[in-house]
């Protein structure tokens with residue numbers, strides 16, 4: 379049974395500078411976006427979920443495993459994290475070896491690891507790059523490779539840290555599709571992201587992090603209804619939503635499709 | 644990412660911190676040669692006490708203790724060996740059972756210990772109260788080639804940088820199921836897969852570094868200026884003169900004695 383429970387979590391790197399204070403949170407099968415200003419502690423929060431950092435106080439349970447006691451390597455079977463910077467993650471000299479590294483480590487038999495890895499590469503459209511050296515690829519391609527190498531591990535939970543960085547339109551569409559595909563397969567997808575258009579188009583639930591606390595938590599539509607709170611937290615609205623408010627439409631539009639449908643009435 | 648610089652520098656406000664690095668270098672030379680010239684054990688003790696006072700004044704004495712403690716074990720063995728076996732040994736100092744300690748050997752050992760401890764203390768005064776970059780910059784102003792200065796500076800940075808790269812890559816590997824916690828053998832096993840990427844990363848960043856340097860005119864032959872000009876107390880130069888004069892006096896005294 380997939381589950382993520384965060385209970386009164388606090389965390390700091392230096393005692394005098396708390397990053398997260400008393401956060402309680404659960405996740406579910408809804409695709410979830412975590413947004414917040416730079417330095418709000420989003421990356422820190424997901425590293426805590428992943429067990430890479432340990433709570434200063436409070437606790438985090440992943441699939442009934444206490445992250446404070448279980449090793450990161452054991453947790454890796456349940457929860458995958460795609461790092462913000464692919465260069466922090468990639469270390470093999472061949473793309474396919476890079477992608478197969480995780481699956482083999484979490485105990486998939488070789489055949490299964492190969493199948494999962496090829497499927498993952500196919501999913502991000504990098505299957506023809508499987509024999510390349512990752513350092514010969516562009517940053518956006520490396521990001522897609524790093525995504526594939528986590529998907530291939532077939533974990534219940536997949537976390538993306540800023541997946542759309544350096545991606546062009548096609549790359550963003552690919553990532554959007556990957557997120558939906560994972561959700562359809564029953565995976566829980568959590569994504570840190572600052573591209574509000576992408577948030578509006580992709581995620582069912584949105585969590586806003588500010589000053590070490592959860593400022594807002596709800597369906598994405600509810601969140602973008604709170605225009606003033608968001609602006610105060612240093613965030614902006616999706617472009618089409620802004621346009622909607624400017625044209626004084628009396629509801630929150632989240633996507634271009636919605637906007638067009640609404641205009642035709 | 645916060646990178647902890649590889650240095651023993653302790654950021655405090657004290658009189659000792661305001662003295663420039665060159666004066667501290669001169670002081671190391673002074674504290675070593677002065678007792679050597681005078682050949683008088685009381686002066687050696689005096690200089691050592693003076694060093695310790697400076698360390699206390701610089702609020703860094705506590706940081707000196709582990710360094711002294713480590714060398715103490717070594718120095719203790721000198722005391723034992725010299726006391727027992729020095730060829731000069733004649734006068735029995737004391738004996739424990741059939742183990743006999745002689746005065747001459749012990750005296751030699753005490754001299755060595757005093758010298759080493761003084762050296763350690765005066766080097767600590769420099770290292771603990773001076774930013775490495777300030778030291779290197781001072782040396783460059785005294786004629787150290789900029790390239791060597793750069794190498795020294797970057798060694799200070801590259802090692803901690805590699806350490807943080809290692810932590811990052813280790814995180815990436817743990818994240819994908821490599822066990823790094825627990826038994827010693829597990830940790831050792833986890834260390835080897837780290838080496839490849841860390842070296843690869845270092846090579847890549849070396850290339851980027853050299854391009855960045857080139858773009859900023861590192862090889863230019865024009866006279867270089869400094870972005871940050873640390874300000875030091877003006878008392879440094881007079882202190883250097885005083886130390887020189889005292890040394891010269893000591894030499895004179897020895898010659899005409």
Ligand SMILES: Nc1ncnc2c1ncn2[C@@H]1O[C@H](COP(=O)(O)OP(=O)(O)O)[C@@H](O)[C@H]1O
Nearest residue numbers: 391397415416417418419420421422423644645
């Ligand atoms: N390893 C670290 N050591 C000390 N401080 C850190 C470290 N990593 C991040 N921080 C600090 O913690 C805060 C939150 O960082 P982060 O979680 O990366 O924010 P976000 O991902 O929301 O931009 C920032 O102020 C950052 O400077």
Ligand SMILES: [Mg+2]
Nearest residue numbers: 420421422462
């Ligand atoms: Mg971040």
